[in-house]
Amino acid sequence: xxTRQNRTEIQHFVVxxxxxxxxxxxxxxxxxxxxxxxxxxxxxxxxxxxxxIKSISVTSIGVLxxxxxxxGDALVVARELHFLGYSVVICCPFSKxxxxxxxxxxxITSLGISINKNMESLQHCEVIIDGMFGFGLERPITxxxxxxxxxxxxxxxxxxxxxxxxxxxxxxxEVLGTAIHATYTFCLGLWKLAFLQDSALxxxxxxxxxxxxxxLADIEAILGQTPEFRRxxxxxxxxxxxLPRPLATHKYKNGNLLIVxxxxxxxxxxxxxxxxxxxxxxxxLSIAVPNSIKPLLSTQLPEALxxxxxxxxxxxxxxxxxxxxxxxxxxxxxxxxxxxxxxxLVQLILxxxxxxxxxxxxxxxxxxxxxILTLSQRQAATIITPHPGEFKRLFPELAEELSxxxxxxxxxxxxxxxxxxxxxxxxxxxxxxxxxxxxxxTPALARGGSGDVLTGLLGGLLAAVVLNQTPIDAIVKTAxxxxxxxxxxxxxxxxxxxxxxxxxxxxxxxxxxQSRFLNKxxx
Ligand SMILES: NC(=O)C1=CN([C@@H]2O[C@H](COP(=O)(O)OP(=O)(O)OC[C@H]3O[C@@H](n4cnc5c(N)ncnc54)[C@H](O)[C@@H]3O)[C@@H](O)[C@H]2O)[C@H](O)CC1
Ligand SMILES: [K+]
Numbered sequence: 001x002x003t004r005q006n007r008t009e010i011q012h013f014v015v016x017x018x019x020x021x022x023x024x025x026x027x028x029x030x031x032x033x034x035x036x037x038x039x040x041x042x043x044x045x046x047x048x049x050x051x052x053i054k055s056i057s058v059t060s061i062g063v064l065x066x067x068x069x070x071x072g073d074a075l076v077v078a079r080e081l082h083f084l085g086y087s088v089v090i091c092c093p094f095s096k097x098x099x100x101x102x103x104x105x106x107x108i109t110s111l112g113i114s115i116n117k118n119m120e121s122l123q124h125c126e127v128i129i130d131g132m133f134g135f136g137l138e139r140p141i142t143x144x145x146x147x148x149x150x151x152x153x154x155x156x157x158x159x160x161x162x163x164x165x166x167x168x169x170x171x172x173x174e175v176l177g178t179a180i181h182a183t184y185t186f187c188l189g190l191w192k193l194a195f196l197q198d199s200a201l202x203x204x205x206x207x208x209x210x211x212x213x214x215x216l217a218d219i220e221a222i223l224g225q226t227p228e229f230r231r232x233x234x235x236x237x238x239x240x241x242x243l244p245r246p247l248a249t250h251k252y253k254n255g256n257l258l259i260v261x262x263x264x265x266x267x268x269x270x271x272x273x274x275x276x277x278x279x280x281x282x283x284x285l286s287i288a289v290p291n292s293i294k295p296l297l298s299t300q301l302p303e304a305l306x307x308x309x310x311x312x313x314x315x316x317x318x319x320x321x322x323x324x325x326x327x328x329x330x331x332x333x334x335x336x337x338x339x340x341x342x343x344x345l346v347q348l349i350l351x352x353x354x355x356x357x358x359x360x361x362x363x364x365x366x367x368x369x370x371x372i373l374t375l376s377q378r379q380a381a382t383i384i385t386p387h388p389g390e391f392k393r394l395f396p397e398l399a400e401e402l403s404x405x406x407x408x409x410x411x412x413x414x415x416x417x418x419x420x421x422x423x424x425x426x427x428x429x430x431x432x433x434x435x436x437x438x439x440x441x442t443p444a445l446a447r448g449g450s451g452d453v454l455t456g457l458l459g460g461l462l463a464a465v466v467l468n469q470t471p472i473d474a475i476v477k478t479a480x481x482x483x484x485x486x487x488x489x490x491x492x493x494x495x496x497x498x499x500x501x502x503x504x505x506x507x508x509x510x511x512x513x514q515s516r517f518l519n520k521x522x523x
């Protein structure tokens with residue numbers, strides 16, 4: 001007995017509409033008939049739909065059909081549901097269809113199922129299948145069509161969208177005119193960019209990838225060895241964890257990190273960054289803080305070397321102590337809780353030749369210093385971790401397009417020659433060749449302090465890879481994934497309200513996902 005192949009590797013590809021069309025064309029050129037592929041895909045969508053509706057009592061299913069092949073998929077699904085005994089109501093508010101879609105119309109009509117033009121025909125159905133537009137949507141939905149979509153949304157029924165909620169732009173995730181509010185969306189073949197854009201989140205509902213066996217060779221032929229966009233998965237995130245450790249390792253081989261953080265006003269930020277770094281397993285941790293808060297840090301992080309620094313009148317770090325050198329560190333993480341009074345210090349750090357993570361006030365200070373020029377002139381790698389507000393201050397010329405997170409992250413990384421981590425529901429990581437996007441997270445992390453934790457965690461992991469001369473890009477996505485997974489687990493245990501930043505640091509250590517890492521441990 002054969003079971004369907006579990007192709008986890010396809011989970012990490014992300015495509016634009018144009019790339020999907022190009023991949024699809026290769027399949028057709030190789031001899032796969034279009035109708036056969038539609039039949040196969042729709043069969044798998046039907047399985048997906050049945051698994052979602054089996055627990056509710058459904059007698060009548062409404063199917064919204066568009067003019068293209070998204071509509072064709074919907075008609076095949078409708079036909080199969082009809083044969084399974086469901087009462088199917090079809091609505092197609094278009095007078096012209098593509099040839100294959102037209103052919104399915106003819107057949108389904110011959111089975112005695114009538115086709116309605118008016119969207120009100122769907123109002124008594126318990127469930128609606130949305131096959132109006134997929135990746136072929138090319139202009140806004142307007143007029144009567146828009147009214148119909150809004151009416152369907154207002155009906156508060158379960159809506160299952162095929163490929164994309166109709167009205168959502170495949171690449172930007174933006175709403176073109178209006179869009180279906182799906183309960184579930186079945187993305188066909190490969191993840192489309194819209195599934196990883198914050199702007200589409202409210203419309204997608206629960207999402208699932210329907211694999212239909214696109215050969216990897218066709219994907220790679222179009223996307224290349226280094227795809228432009230990549231989705232972070234447990235597999236690719238864990239592959240870059242510094243585990244298992246070599247048996248004969250010692251502390252100087254596991255990274256030496258300097259955190260520069262905190263002020264008299266914001267002591268907690270330094271502690272949280274320190275606790276994030278602690279969880280990373282970094283070999284040596286030093287934390288530079290204003291002299292006056294050194295005792296507090298020493299109590300909270302007994303394993304770290306706390307460096308008390310001269311401070312400004314308002315309690316920010318003024319400078320490093322005399323004879324202090326940044327050269328000894330593998331990496332520096334700078335910014336949480338510094339306040340904007342630490343400008344001279346941040347300038348000094350930007351000039352040093354150590355790999356650097358800049359966050360929070362570090363970014364606000366950078367924003368005053370011609371960011372693109374400053375970053376591109378740095379002699380070592382820089383990772384910046386802005387939220388959208390900080391991003392706007394750093395890259396004002398990209399502000400207008402900020403709703404397209406993936407695009408602006410890519411542009412900012414290219415312009416600044418840095419790694420740009422744009423925070424949001426779906427964190428985007430722009431590197432020289434690829435934008436990594438984290439699909440799984442939790443709103444529980446939208447809370448003061450969780451960014452400080454990420455900075456520390458990232459710093460610790462970065463210090464270790466710099467020392468071992470492994471690529472930096474890869475570890476950034478691992479840190480973002482680890483941080484989100486800790487948040488998800490904490491939210492499961494304590495609700496989304498119970499994940500304060502300190503609790504989050506505890507889940508970095510205790511996260512059950514870590515037991516999976518043990519598989520990679522020594523025999
Ligand atoms: N992924 C695959 O390899 C497969 C995908 N399939 C399905 O096909 C659609 C894409 O089909 P396509 O015909 O290219 O596009 P659409 O169905 O999304 O619609 C295009 C159709 O609609 C017209 N149109 C576009 N915007 C508007 C508008 N605002 N108002 C009115 N009309 C509009 C446009 O002119 C076209 O006529 C994909 O999503 C999958 O569902 C295959 O079935 C299997 C392989
Ligand atoms: K759709």
